[in-house]
Amino acid sequence: MKFEQYNISPLIKQSLDELGFKKPTDIQYKAIPSILKGDDVLAIAQTGTGKTAAFAIPVLHILHQRDRYNTRHQVKCLVMVPTRELAIQIAEVFVKLSKHTNLTILGLYGGVEQAPQIKKLEKGVDVLIATPGRMFDLVSQRHIDLTRVDILVLDEADHMLDLGFIKDIRDVMRYLPSRHQTLFFSATINEEIKDLAYSIVKNPIRIQISPKDPVSKNVSHAVAYVEMDDKRFFLERLIKEFPEKKILVFVRTKVRAERVFAAMERVGIQTLTMHGGKEQDDRLKVMNEFKKGNTKILIATDVSARGIDIEGIDYVVNYDLPDVPENYVHRIGRTGRGVQKGQAISFCSTEEKPLLDQIQQYMDKDIRVMTIDKTAYIETITFTEETPNDNWQLLLDEAEQEDAKRKKKKKK
Numbered sequence: 001m002k003f004e005q006y007n008i009s010p011l012i013k014q015s016l017d018e019l020g021f022k023k024p025t026d027i028q029y030k031a032i033p034s035i036l037k038g039d040d041v042l043a044i045a046q047t048g049t050g051k052t053a054a055f056a057i058p059v060l061h062i063l064h065q066r067d068r069y070n071t072r073h074q075v076k077c078l079v080m081v082p083t084r085e086l087a088i089q090i091a092e093v094f095v096k097l098s099k100h101t102n103l104t105i106l107g108l109y110g111g112v113e114q115a116p117q118i119k120k121l122e123k124g125v126d127v128l129i130a131t132p133g134r135m136f137d138l139v140s141q142r143h144i145d146l147t148r149v150d151i152l153v154l155d156e157a158d159h160m161l162d163l164g165f166i167k168d169i170r171d172v173m174r175y176l177p178s179r180h181q182t183l184f185f186s187a188t189i190n191e192e193i194k195d196l197a198y199s200i201v202k203n204p205i206r207i208q209i210s211p212k213d214p215v216s217k218n219v220s221h222a223v224a225y226v227e228m229d230d231k232r233f234f235l236e237r238l239i240k241e242f243p244e245k246k247i248l249v250f251v252r253t254k255v256r257a258e259r260v261f262a263a264m265e266r267v268g269i270q271t272l273t274m275h276g277g278k279e280q281d282d283r284l285k286v287m288n289e290f291k292k293g294n295t296k297i298l299i300a301t302d303v304s305a306r307g308i309d310i311e312g313i314d315y316v317v318n319y320d321l322p323d324v325p326e327n328y329v330h331r332i333g334r335t336g337r338g339v340q341k342g343q344a345i346s347f348c349s350t351e352e353k354p355l356l357d358q359i360q361q362y363m364d365k366d367i368r369v370m371t372i373d374k375t376a377y378i379e380t381i382t383f384t385e386e387t388p389n390d391n392w393q394l395l396l397d398e399a400e401q402e403d404a405k406r407k408k409k410k411k412k
């Protein structure tokens with residue numbers, strides 16, 4: 001079924017057309033009709049599946065149809081999200097989809113000045129996409145009135161719980177009118193999330209997208225055994241072999257991010273970094289730069305990257321394996337979004353093998369191993385423009401010795 005055949009406003013269809021969205025993704029196909037009917041929805045879907053549009057399309061249609069005018073400070077749909085990046089990204093999707101309607105959208109998050117946000121809130125907004133901190137701040141200052149919210153969306157509920165927002169989720173319910181529609185989205189599900197979900201949704205329609213394989217079909221992913229000290233050479237080679245590709249590189253800590261940045265700089269590769277140590281202004285600048293593609297390589301930590309949705313990421317590189325197995329899925333879900341294809345490669349060192357085992361257990365599946373034979377390995381660490389280190393010299397010596405042995409054998 002195509003979007004053309006959906007019973008939604010032509011103004012929204014026009015935006016879908018402009019965005020190049022022709023057919024709904026799985027989650028959209030399953031969620032949109034129920035949301036339009038007014039049902040509560042409980043959906044387990046990872047990023048990259050098209051889940052944002054799965055709620056944004058029907059929400060906008062519902063609000064557009066009601067066509068009631070906003071009064072001061074009132075909000076019609078509240079989307080609660082765990083991070084600023086996610087707030088920005090979801091607001092962007094709403095803005096694009098509502099472009100031809102009169103609906104007003106506002107992304108609200110901390111770390112930036114309040115005054116412009118307050119000004120926008122004065123006239124009321126149809127869709128408010130907010131992180132809890134700043135929202136409660138403005139609610140208590142009476143700049144936001146949540147008593148007329150028709151639809152509550154909780155996005156990345158699992159991440160909200162990880163970040164300790166459970167109390168905020170419960171608190172927000174106190175402000176909402178007793179009759180409202182709730183749309184609950186989470187990438188993963190466990191007992192705690194189930195408890196939370198069932199305490200706030202009513203007879204929900206349950207939707208689960210590919211529960212057995214949490215990795216999108218569009219992502220082909222593999223692991224390569226690369227020792228810690230050699231990882232930078234492999235990254236360098238990948239980047240130099242594919243200069244046109246947009247690559248998102250994940251590292252464990254902000255210190256590692258800056259280290260990899262410096263290592264790439266030494267070999268003439270310009271990269272960007274994104275981690276918890278960056279100011280909000282900087283983060284926005286980095287995201288813009290990467291989005292525009294001026295710089296094609298972004299080195300990020302898990303937390304900072306959680307909300308990232310950048311179109312056309314060709315490669316995700318797990319420079320370090322994630323400590324938490326679920327993050328593997330989140331990370332590689334940054335590529336192969338919507339209907340695009342993506343690739344992911346993880347560098348696993350000897351000491352990281354237990355982490356790899358945990359990830360495979362979590363996914364109940366082995367990750368394909370990209371075998372690098374010794375020659376290719378040595379070629380990669382000699383390929384660098386950096387002054388070679390002792391480590392590869394050792395490997396070279398080893399290879400030479402083996403070669404000599406082989407020749408000797410042949411002679412015999």
Ligand code: AMP
Nearest residue numbers: 021023025047048049050051052337338
């Ligand atoms: P999300 O899971 O919401 O983060 O969306 C992932 C990506 O899929 C985004 O980059 C969207 O632009 C893209 N997308 C969402 N819905 C569709 C669709 N129906 N057709 C093509 N691309 C889509």
